[in-house]
Amino acid sequence: MAVITVERKPLTFAERTYIPQIVGGLKTTFKHLVRKKQTLEYPEQRPAIPAGYRGVPTLVKDPNGREKCVSCQLCEFVCPPKAIRITPGEIPADQPDRAHVEKGPQAFDIDMLRCIYCGLCQEVCPEEAIFLQNQFSMSGYTRAEMVNHKDRLYELGGTLPDQHFKWDHKKAAAEHGNAH
Amino acid sequence: MFDFFFNLPIFVQALIKGLAVIMVIFPIAGACSLAERKVAAWIQDRPGPNRAVVPWIAWIPFLGKFLQRLGVFHVMADGGKMLFKEDSLPGHVNKFYFIAAPILAMIPALTTVTVVPFGAYITGNTVVPLALAPLDIGILSVFAIGSLGVYSLILAGWASNSKYPFLGSVRASAQLISYELSMTLSVIPVFLWVNAPGREATLGFARVVEFQSQPGFWGGAWFGFLMPVSAFIFLVALFAETNRQPFDTVESESDLVGSFHTEYGAFKWGLFFVAEYSHMIVGSAVFILLFFGGWNPLPWVPLSDVAVWLHLVDQPVILGILSIAIFLGKVLGMIFFFMWVRWTVPRFRYDQVMKLGWQKLLPLAVINLLFYAVVIAFLQK
Amino acid sequence: MFNLFALLVVFGAIGVVVSKNVVHGAMSLLVSLLGVTGLFVLLDAYLLAFVLLLVYAGAVVALFLFIVMLLDTHGDQRPGVKHLPLIASVITGALVVVGAASFIMHARLPEPILANVPVVGDSLKHYAYQLFTTYLLPVQVIGFLLLIAMIGVIVLSRKHEEAAS
Numbered sequence: 001m002a003v004i005t006v007e008r009k010p011l012t013f014a015e016r017t018y019i020p021q022i023v024g025g026l027k028t029t030f031k032h033l034v035r036k037k038q039t040l041e042y043p044e045q046r047p048a049i050p051a052g053y054r055g056v057p058t059l060v061k062d063p064n065g066r067e068k069c070v071s072c073q074l075c076e077f078v079c080p081p082k083a084i085r086i087t088p089g090e091i092p093a094d095q096p097d098r099a100h101v102e103k104g105p106q107a108f109d110i111d112m113l114r115c116i117y118c119g120l121c122q123e124v125c126p127e128e129a130i131f132l133q134n135q136f137s138m139s140g141y142t143r144a145e146m147v148n149h150k151d152r153l154y155e156l157g158g159t160l161p162d163q164h165f166k167w168d169h170k171k172a173a174a175e176h177g178n179a180h
Numbered sequence: 181m182f183d184f185f186f187n188l189p190i191f192v193q194a195l196i197k198g199l200a201v202i203m204v205i206f207p208i209a210g211a212c213s214l215a216e217r218k219v220a221a222w223i224q225d226r227p228g229p230n231r232a233v234v235p236w237i238a239w240i241p242f243l244g245k246f247l248q249r250l251g252v253f254h255v256m257a258d259g260g261k262m263l264f265k266e267d268s269l270p271g272h273v274n275k276f277y278f279i280a281a282p283i284l285a286m287i288p289a290l291t292t293v294t295v296v297p298f299g300a301y302i303t304g305n306t307v308v309p310l311a312l313a314p315l316d317i318g319i320l321s322v323f324a325i326g327s328l329g330v331y332s333l334i335l336a337g338w339a340s341n342s343k344y345p346f347l348g349s350v351r352a353s354a355q356l357i358s359y360e361l362s363m364t365l366s367v368i369p370v371f372l373w374v375n376a377p378g379r380e381a382t383l384g385f386a387r388v389v390e391f392q393s394q395p396g397f398w399g400g401a402w403f404g405f406l407m408p409v410s411a412f413i414f415l416v417a418l419f420a421e422t423n424r425q426p427f428d429t430v431e432s433e434s435d436l437v438g439s440f441h442t443e444y445g446a447f448k449w450g451l452f453f454v455a456e457y458s459h460m461i462v463g464s465a466v467f468i469l470l471f472f473g474g475w476n477p478l479p480w481v482p483l484s485d486v487a488v489w490l491h492l493v494d495q496p497v498i499l500g501i502l503s504i505a506i507f508l509g510k511v512l513g514m515i516f517f518f519m520w521v522r523w524t525v526p527r528f529r530y531d532q533v534m535k536l537g538w539q540k541l542l543p544l545a546v547i548n549l550l551f552y553a554v555v556i557a558f559l560q561k
Numbered sequence: 562m563f564n565l566f567a568l569l570v571v572f573g574a575i576g577v578v579v580s581k582n583v584v585h586g587a588m589s590l591l592v593s594l595l596g597v598t599g600l601f602v603l604l605d606a607y608l609l610a611f612v613l614l615l616v617y618a619g620a621v622v623a624l625f626l627f628i629v630m631l632l633d634t635h636g637d638q639r640p641g642v643k644h645l646p647l648i649a650s651v652i653t654g655a656l657v658v659v660g661a662a663s664f665i666m667h668a669r670l671p672e673p674i675l676a677n678v679p680v681v682g683d684s685l686k687h688y689a690y691q692l693f694t695t696y697l698l699p700v701q702v703i704g705f706l707l708l709i710a711m712i713g714v715i716v717l718s719r720k721h722e723e724a725a726s
Contacts, residue, residue: 025524029223033520038225277588317608317685324611327619331591334626338584346630353627357620383685 348439569596
């Protein structure tokens with residue numbers, strides 16, 4: 001790479017007194033003084049959340065209102081700070097619309113004091129059931145409050161559009177004699 | 181009411197006057213801490229403190245919101261916090277001097293106020309300045325008592341018995357003495373000019389302001405225009421004396437952790453800050469009296485002219501209040517300038533401060549003094 | 562008021578001599594100087610009072626403290642008073658007391674002369690005039706003395722540096 005030597009010019013007298021520079025600086029700061037303020041006044045004004053924002057991890061339901069999580073526990077295993085605890089459970093027989101789902105979580109806790117918002121759980125989930133969504137503000141008065149339980153996770157997560165409807169396909173396949 | 185006041189014993193009168201001035205200085209010092217935060221925020225494109233509010237004031241439709249946005253209640257919250265916080269006394273300090281230091285900081289800061297005239301009224305044809313103690317040697321007493329302020333910094337640093345406060349106090353003692361010299365030299369031309377032959381000699385402020393309110397082009401010009409170099413040296417020295425940026429090496433949070441007040445908290449810490457702002461107010465007042473026309477509203481427009489235009493010549497009370505308002509306005513403008521500079525010029529290194537003080541400012545002040553001595557000798561021959 | 566300031570002066574002075582901590586000593590000196598300033602103010606010699614305050618209290622004692630802090634960071638204990646100096650100081654003190662007592666008891670100051678002493682303390686112009694006419698020689702001599710002292714200090718500290726390097 002070519003080296004360009006730049007000659008360092010000796011300072012002029014005006015520059016050595018600092019005064020023109022200081023006056024220039026004062027002008028700059030004064031411009032900022034009268035300029036429109038940049039601050040977003042948070043509780044009243046909310047920031048625009050960009051697409052792909054990784055906020056609080058949540059559980060989502062499919063458009064049919066079924067929970068997507070099958071408690072495979074992959075997220076629990078992948079979670080670096082071990083923030084996720086899942087107690088797997090059977091699907092009760094009296095829920096015909098979930099009949100073809102293999103399993104469901106009995107309990108699903110995410111300890112938000114531990115969570116590092118890495119998004120590995122979302123990445124690893126085979127059912128696209130856990131998403132890091134727009135929620136960015138978590139607070140509570142006790143440690144217990146900072147653990148998101150299953151119902152809270154679904155409340156935060158809501159329903160996301162689904163392209164696969166995997167369990168509908170399963171059901172249809174079962175109804176057609178499981179012919180692949 | 182006035183008769184009642186003037187019939188009081190002289191001691192009580194003095195007490196009331198003194199209390200009145202202190203009652204003005206203290207809230208201004210408090211308001212300065214708010215202004216500091218607000219100006220800092222505005223220069224950084226932020227709105228600054230704007231949350232705290234007292235409910236029954238928040239109910240006032242427009243004003244309440246305005247006061248909240250201005251952050252007025254943050255000052256009260258801060259003051260209350262400082263009063264009621266635990267006033268800690270670390271175990272490793274020299275207790276006597278540790279407690280004495282903040283008190284020592286307040287004494288000179290409030291004493292210097294007494295000799296500074298802050299307004300004037302007109303009786304007959306003479307302009308009478310308003311001051312607590314209109315001494316003949318005003319400027320000298322300001323310098324003398326102001327120079328005692330350094331002890332609070334030295335003692336605070338020394339008594340804290342820890343590393344950074346100590347370094348800060350060493351810096352303070354050296355820096356304040358260095359800049360006192362240039363400061364004193366820079367005001368001498370003003371008093372040379374003012375003490376023209378044939379008049380009684382004085383070092384008081386009233387005469388200086390009187391000289392800046394004479395008729396004519398040269399008479400009406402403020403000394404800031406006639407002696408820009410003096411004004412500049414005085415201003416720079418003032419920044420150094422009050423430990424304001426860019427000369428706050430004494431305090432410098434980044435390398436000395438706040439230096440002399442590192443070990444202080446709560447009310448004692450607050451006293452240091454009230455003292456610092458009082459110093460700023462008195463320093464600005466002196467600067468304005470000497471170089472920017474005192475209570476004259478504009479250059480070439482003395483107060484007496486304004487009084488004639490507004491028909492206030494025979495109403496001393498209203499005119500006095502007007503002059504005090506003009507003067508305070510100028511002082512607050514100066515304080516804004518202090519804050520403005522704070523967010524413009526970065527802090528000098530300690531060696532740069534010393535070099536600037538001894539090798540640049542002091543020779544400049546001496547040359548300036550000689551130049552004006554010759555000029556004044558020719559002019560007033 | 563006079564008694565108060567006189568007490569300040571005396572106790573400050575005693576404090577300078579007696580205190581074992583150098584910083585305490587410097588602060589006692591400051592108190593003593595403040596007392597002297599107060600006495601001057603009582604005499605209506607404002608100029609003298611404030612010059613004293615400016616030069617001694619404002620600068621000299623601050624420099625003392627600066628030096629003390631540079632030299633030993635803790636303001637260390639200085640050695641206690643030894644016997645010989647103690648005896649000497651007691652004798653000197655006694656002499657001063659005896660002298661003062663005899664002066665008060667036997668001396669007669671002619672009253673009219675006191676009244677004829679020109680009052681120079683009240684007017685700046687007077688001060689300046691006296692300083693540059695009647696007392697010009699002493700002022701110049703003291704100035705040169707200080708200059709010599711300053712040069713001496715510079716020379717001494719130079720030597721010290723060379724020896725160190």
